[in-house]
Amino acid sequence: MSYSDMGLKTALDPAPKTQSEKPDLRYHGCPFIMKMKTRILLVAFLLACMAALSWSQAPQITVSLRLAPGQNPDTDAKAAQLQIGELLCDPSTRSVLPGPVVKFSAANWSPKLDQGKRKQTLDSLSAQWGDKLKIETAGTDENSGSSGSAKTNDKVAAEEVARKISAAVPARLITGDQGAVYDASFAAGRISGPAVPVPPQSPASKPATAPPLTKPVKSGVDLAAIDRSARQCDDFYQYACGGWIAKNPIPPDQSDWGVGSIVHERNQNILKAILEKASAAAKSKDADEKKLGDIYAACMDQKALEKKGAAPLKPDLKRIDGLSSLKGLAAQIGQLHAKGFGAVFGFGSEQDFEDASMNIAAIDQGGISLPDRDYYLEDSHKDDLKAYGEHAAKMFELAGDTKKQAQTEAAQLVAVETALAKISMDNVSRRDPAKTHAKTALAKFEALTPSFDWNTYFKELGAPKLAEVDVNSMPFFSSLEKILTSTPLAAWKAYLRWQVIHGRATMLSSAFDKESFSFWGQRLSGQKQQKPRWKRCVGQADAVMGEALGRDYVKQAFDGKAKDATLAMVAEIEAAMQDDIKGVTWMSPQTQQKALDKLAEVTNKIGYPDKWRDYSKLNISRTDALGNIDRSASLETKRDMAKIGKKADRKEWGMTPPTVNAYYDPSNNNINFPAGILQPPYYDPNSDDAVNFGAIGAVEGHELTHGFDDQGHQYDGKGNLKNWWTPADQAAFEARSKGLVDQYSKFVVAKDPGGDPKKDVHVNGELTLGENTADNGGIRLAYAAYLKTQAGKPRQTLDGFSPEQRFFLGFAQGWCENQTEQSARLQAFDPHPISRFRVLGTLANMPEFAQAFSCKASDPMVNPTPARVW
Numbered sequence: 001m002s003y004s005d006m007g008l009k010t011a012l013d014p015a016p017k018t019q020s021e022k023p024d025l026r027y028h029g030c031p032f033i034m035k036m037k038t039r040i041l042l043v044a045f046l047l048a049c050m051a052a053l054s055w056s057q058a059p060q061i062t063v064s065l066r067l068a069p070g071q072n073p074d075t076d077a078k079a080a081q082l083q084i085g086e087l088l089c090d091p092s093t094r095s096v097l098p099g100p101v102v103k104f105s106a107a108n109w110s111p112k113l114d115q116g117k118r119k120q121t122l123d124s125l126s127a128q129w130g131d132k133l134k135i136e137t138a139g140t141d142e143n144s145g146s147s148g149s150a151k152t153n154d155k156v157a158a159e160e161v162a163r164k165i166s167a168a169v170p171a172r173l174i175t176g177d178q179g180a181v182y183d184a185s186f187a188a189g190r191i192s193g194p195a196v197p198v199p200p201q202s203p204a205s206k207p208a209t210a211p212p213l214t215k216p217v218k219s220g221v222d223l224a225a226i227d228r229s230a231r232q233c234d235d236f237y238q239y240a241c242g243g244w245i246a247k248n249p250i251p252p253d254q255s256d257w258g259v260g261s262i263v264h265e266r267n268q269n270i271l272k273a274i275l276e277k278a279s280a281a282a283k284s285k286d287a288d289e290k291k292l293g294d295i296y297a298a299c300m301d302q303k304a305l306e307k308k309g310a311a312p313l314k315p316d317l318k319r320i321d322g323l324s325s326l327k328g329l330a331a332q333i334g335q336l337h338a339k340g341f342g343a344v345f346g347f348g349s350e351q352d353f354e355d356a357s358m359n360i361a362a363i364d365q366g367g368i369s370l371p372d373r374d375y376y377l378e379d380s381h382k383d384d385l386k387a388y389g390e391h392a393a394k395m396f397e398l399a400g401d402t403k404k405q406a407q408t409e410a411a412q413l414v415a416v417e418t419a420l421a422k423i424s425m426d427n428v429s430r431r432d433p434a435k436t437h438a439k440t441a442l443a444k445f446e447a448l449t450p451s452f453d454w455n456t457y458f459k460e461l462g463a464p465k466l467a468e469v470d471v472n473s474m475p476f477f478s479s480l481e482k483i484l485t486s487t488p489l490a491a492w493k494a495y496l497r498w499q500v501i502h503g504r505a506t507m508l509s510s511a512f513d514k515e516s517f518s519f520w521g522q523r524l525s526g527q528k529q530q531k532p533r534w535k536r537c538v539g540q541a542d543a544v545m546g547e548a549l550g551r552d553y554v555k556q557a558f559d560g561k562a563k564d565a566t567l568a569m570v571a572e573i574e575a576a577m578q579d580d581i582k583g584v585t586w587m588s589p590q591t592q593q594k595a596l597d598k599l600a601e602v603t604n605k606i607g608y609p610d611k612w613r614d615y616s617k618l619n620i621s622r623t624d625a626l627g628n629i630d631r632s633a634s635l636e637t638k639r640d641m642a643k644i645g646k647k648a649d650r651k652e653w654g655m656t657p658p659t660v661n662a663y664y665d666p667s668n669n670n671i672n673f674p675a676g677i678l679q680p681p682y683y684d685p686n687s688d689d690a691v692n693f694g695a696i697g698a699v700e701g702h703e704l705t706h707g708f709d710d711q712g713h714q715y716d717g718k719g720n721l722k723n724w725w726t727p728a729d730q731a732a733f734e735a736r737s738k739g740l741v742d743q744y745s746k747f748v749v750a751k752d753p754g755g756d757p758k759k760d761v762h763v764n765g766e767l768t769l770g771e772n773t774a775d776n777g778g779i780r781l782a783y784a785a786y787l788k789t790q791a792g793k794p795r796q797t798l799d800g801f802s803p804e805q806r807f808f809l810g811f812a813q814g815w816c817e818n819q820t821e822q823s824a825r826l827q828a829f830d831p832h833p834i835s836r837f838r839v840l841g842t843l844a845n846m847p848e849f850a851q852a853f854s855c856k857a858s859d860p861m862v863n864p865t866p867a868r869v870w
Contacts, residue, residue: 219687241812258815662700695811736867
């Protein structure tokens, strides 16, 4: 199956991938975010023009709070004080006012308001405003008033602050040096009512009518995640996530830790409880439940694994040791592939590129263990390659070989994998579907490697009779014959032995497990400690019987309302995509119509499969952890072989329900959202629409846009690889895509330790083009859909942020993450850029973001030449 996902890192295996994821609101920064009691009468806010203050004669704003008769100083006054303070803390307010601007007088703090909280409030204000804030602590007389003064030489700026306060609280405001009054009704940053001159009211004046203060809803913005010392227009990722990053260091058993990781951990604990219950049950009428319990129990039985040591490997190793000639290589590889091991290449079913309604046989390059071919070929990874050989030698020793023999085998292994890496296509080239598709008659394909007995290989694998095969890497197989014949038999045996040892290391004794982790987890990923056994065993159960486990997960963690809400949101985003396509000016009407036709054929899969997978033929033993893996892999191979030549099942899922991820499948033209990601903070039914659209809405838009990125746009609505673009439109598409390539290629993932900029690790803009296209298109679609759903609804400022600001915060905070340098370097080989650049690159291309946070054209968060495809 070919698909592209959001790249939320939730892998259970500490080893890097080879070729082939809402906290409650908490006080932070400005501690004014509190729930207001209902039916609180709002005290009157007056803005007066003061001809002279002790520190300025310039136009200024004074916000005064006074209690009306009968109002409670501990509730009403406190509520109003908190609103004033939040406005003063609002970064968008700060950005309006140049220079030292605010004088906050704590005159009317209620006597019942905790003194420590008062000090915390003032300290927080001071910390956030720095030299722009002047603190004055006045008395606490209940009727003396609480005021804040804003000083600026710019009358327009002063009035802008008045408008911001007016937008947040239903009051009448007086501002400007002429004492004009402004009505509190506010829309789109403009005062709706005319200015009417009125005389300043005396302190004893009673407010006219004080409208009730509406209880605000939970915004969904993680206020504790925000770093208010950062400026939104300089580095919005730091602003939105800096607080989260500081408070969420990477756990020792992780190489990266993000918001998605927390969702994943939450899901893991749910699965753990399910498996522990199943494992503890003496008997179960549910066959799947019993098998799940036995899988988990066998995996958790560390004593049994220690007792067995390397013994479970002996049958496979003995068979490989009996290899006497190169002619028998095909049988050995076929047997290994049948049990799920990777060796030399990969073979299986796929949907026909030319007729996606059918499954065909496909063969692809493979056979290397390190994350990318560059690890074998580039000098920058020579130390890693050397360490890999040393690691392999230790593993061979653990399997029973002498030290000298192990060192020889390790060298042979590295030589074989290096040869395979040299003939492998690079990861950028493989992003082009046209380069990974060459349907070839079987006889013609077999002629490429005459020394390899394909008939025996297919028999061992259990493949059906074939007439043709789709070659996904023709350069690889065109060059494979030379490697097959020039590599000594002893080297092939060492290579095949490695496939068995490396492939089953985590299900062997702790000596194997620890050595495997030391290289793949610690060295390559920067992970300090191995994950607890239970996490890895949950992962194994998910890999072996993911839909059976997912069925129980859905019962506990996925409300049907979430599915309905997701479908409704997807519909809004698809409508936005339709409007977007209709509005493009760089596409001809002919291509435009075909794009609309494809969009109309997109289908959606939400939560979990319509039909659960049948595991009745899977044999599971409570005392054989490694055997459970082997038998599961063998059954999956048989299932895969049976698909060849049959109709494609478009309802099949490529991810299990608890997975914190999503994907678009170009061959099926559908977007897929497992129940695991439809959880807070990505989707929270208690959050504001703006945050939900910014979070899960952007994910939905992302996956939908994949259907029209540099890969997806080559498929039609039926999932067939078919060019529906005119040459001129294709050229225009590529020109727009180049802007994204150039923009993201400038981002530095990791600096050279020696200080040489030429050796810095950059984002590969060509490799990440599909994800960057989807990120940029997805957030635009989500934003357009959000605005459309809000048409005619009253605007609300929640937690100090406008609806637009909350949308962008919802998006950015979904990517908050800490990552080891090793993990970041490793991700440079991944089509998904690191989280930081997914936020910075995307928002810099959106004028709507710059408008929401009043960014200037010269600010770092504003791309002077915004890159955009959709």
